[in-house]
Amino acid sequence: MxxxxxxxxxxxxxxxxxxxxxxxxxxxxxxxxxxxxxxxxxxxxxxxxxxxxxxxxxxxxxxxxxxxxxxxxxxxxxxxxxxxxxxxxxxxxxxxxxxxxxxxxxxLPNLLHETVPYGEDDSGNMVEKTGGSKQSFSFTPRSHIDIVEGIKGADIERAAKTSGARFYFLMDELVQLEFAIIQHAIKLLTKRGYHLVVPPTLVKGKIMEGGGFLPTYRDDVYKIEDEDLFLVGTSEAPLVGMHANEILYQDDFPIRYAGFSTCFRTEAGAHGKDTKGIFRTHHFEKIEQISITNPENSWKEHDYLFETAEMFWQSLEIPYRKVNICTGDIGLVAAKKFDLEGWYPSQNAYRELVSTSNCTDFQARRLKIRFREKDGMPTKICHTLNSTVIAIQRGLTCILENNQKEDGSIKVPKVLQQYVDFKEITPKI
RNA sequence: GCCGAGGUGGCACAGCCUGGUACUGCGCGAGACUGGAAAUCUCGUGAGACUUCGGUCUCACAGGAGUUCAAAUCUCCUCCUCGGCGCCA
Known part of the structure; x- marks a missing residue:
């Protein structure tokens, strides 16, 4: 606001x-x-x-x-x-x-930062850097959809029976990989100064409004019938709402949280997009970082959050690029947004894995998250920031594509091997 | 779900029975005193509108409705917190 x-x-x-x-x-x-x-x-x-x-x-x-x-x-x-x-x-x-x-x-949307590139749609986004190295495949790389099917990593047909389109049962090695990813992320995030949080996934309307999810994105989230509760599309909602109506102290800044939660999205308006596999689904688990700080430091903090995400994806050896999202594509809340896009060899394209936003005072004003420089001094409005670390299911698709071998098996990324009892996943008949 | 006790400024606390300018302390700010500081004393301390920038006015006691010229105070409804009982992974 x-x-x-x-x-x-x-x-x-x-x-x-x-x-x-x-x-x-x-x-x-x-x-x-x-x-x-x-x-x-x-x-x-x-x-x-x-x-x-x-x-x-x-x-x-x-x-x-x-x-x-x-x-x-x-x-x-x-x-x-x-x-x-x-x-x-x-x-x-x-x-x-x-x-x-x-x-x-x-x-009304947030005011855009002057360094946001001008553009009408996602074609105006600016690539700021690329990282990691793409491997050259001696065969035609399979898509994550085929890979998941081949290793029976998810049962999508039966999920259609219980729940409908865009659902899945995650199975066996992929479940182990999910928990390995979580363990690995926890290690990095605690080292980088984040409090670990498992937040509520049902959140009141006022808090959703405060986060900027309502009223504008009403169609993207699920609501509980007869109750003032919404299923969160991201743990950003409860994590930012956590300090609503509070007065914080500048000495405590930055307040950094890493939240792990299931996320629910209606994917309204995404008909026909990424309909197969576990790339875009109605529910997924995500590790999210949020930070609350003062206006003087929020741009530095924006870089810090991106750097955390970048370190995470580098550790998995995924080729990626950093994109500065343009004025026409940025959405309501962020004053500036970086995406980290991962390389998908089967698509010969980068796809979004991470979004890192500085929301400046837009959410904090709605949620009345204020701070004092010192006891007794007047209150000011905080800045809030958020960033994905990894949306597990989407992240898995990228990891699978980049670690595939010609025989259809999948190498487990080095840093994850210590958490699982296998070094590769072999296709099932 | 039932019973009980509560919810007052950034924090702590009084006022509620008996309606009539929100008490006091802490914290913080300004000033006085001082060589400087501490202590002490004085004034101020939230939100909003207007302003000739001197001020003026309104609002704010969990939220809402009602009674009244006037509500923190009386009446009703709702929410939340704590305690006890019940149910429960």
Whole structure:
């Protein structure tokens, strides 16, 4: 959420930033918002004046009573009785216009950082670096879909029976690999100063709104019937919500969490995309990092989170690249976003494995996550950041493709071998 | 799920019965005193609107509704925390 004061004082600065996104709706929304806010302030002036009048009369009734001038009271009382209805009517108007204003405020996206490349869609994303080395295959590399089928790493047909499309039963060696990945990640993350967390995967509407998942991305998440609870699409939601309405101390920054949770996504609007295998599913496990810090350090922290993800993928020897996501592709919440894309030899393409966002004060303002520099000093709004470490199922697809051998077997990456009782996975008949 | 006790500023606590400007302490800030500091004293301390930048006004006691000229205080509803009982992986 943007600061309403900034919109009042520097509307043109906000407008220019919104224009980078090439969505004319935002311009209209901003105008609407400014009009609504002016109307709100006018009503407030009026209603404040009425309350002032009422308070004055109330006080004079009190002092007349004290002085025993009972004969004068009824006159003042009559005058005072006129006021509450007027206040009530105006308050009703004010409340309506305030909620209209606030819902506009909730729908406007974050301000983009100046280093975000300009572009209309994902073709405008900028590759900033590449890492790892692609191996040359002496055969045509199989797709992760075929590999998973070959090693019977997931039972997708039976999952269709129990749950429908885009579900899977993860099986045998892939289950072991999942836990190996988790162990490996925990080692790295604790060394890098993260608290480990298994958060709730059901989260209240207010918290989802605070994280920026609602109202804009309502269609992407599942809701529990008859309850104010949503299944999280990422543990970012509970982890950022964790400190809602709190006042933190600057000395504790950065507060870094590594969360492990199941994630649920409707994948609305993804019909026909990556329909097979375990690449894009309705539920998956993910290790996520989030960080809370002060505005001065958040850009440094953005690099730190990406570096953590990068170290993780380097340790698995996956060829990757770092991409700076452009203005047209970045989404509502982030002021700047890096993706880490992994190499998929069968597709001859890089695909997204990691997203690292600096959300600046956008989430923290909605969630009222504040901090003080020192005891007794005024509160300021924190910056929040998040980054994937690995979405396990998606990550597995990339690991499988890059470690395949001609006979269809899969080498287990070196760093994971200590956690499993096999060095390779062989195809099943 | 049932019974009981609670929820007041950043923190701690009073006020609630008997409606009438939210007490006090800690923390923090400014000033005074001092060679400097501590101690002490004075003033200030949240959110919002207006402002001629001197101030002015409104709101804020878990949330909501009601009674009233006036609600932290009275009435009703809801939520949350703690304790006890029940159920339970």
């Amino acid at each position: 943007l600061d309403i004061k900034l919109i009042r004082e520097e509307p043109e600065l906000v407008r220019k930033n919104l224009e980078k996104r090439k969505k004319p709706d935002y311009n209209k929304m901003l105008n609407d918002l400014i009009t609504k806010d002016e109307a709100w302030r006018n009503i407030k002036i009026e209603v404040d004046a009425l309350r002032q009048k009422r308070n004055q009369l109330t006080n004079s009734i009190k002092s007349l009573k004290k002085e025993g001038k009972t004969d004068q009271i009824s006159q003042v009382l009559n005058e005072a009785k006129q006021i509450p209805d007027k206040i009530k009517n105006l308050e009703k108007k004010q409340l309506i216009i305030e909620s209209e204003r606030n819902s506009l405020l909730l729908t």
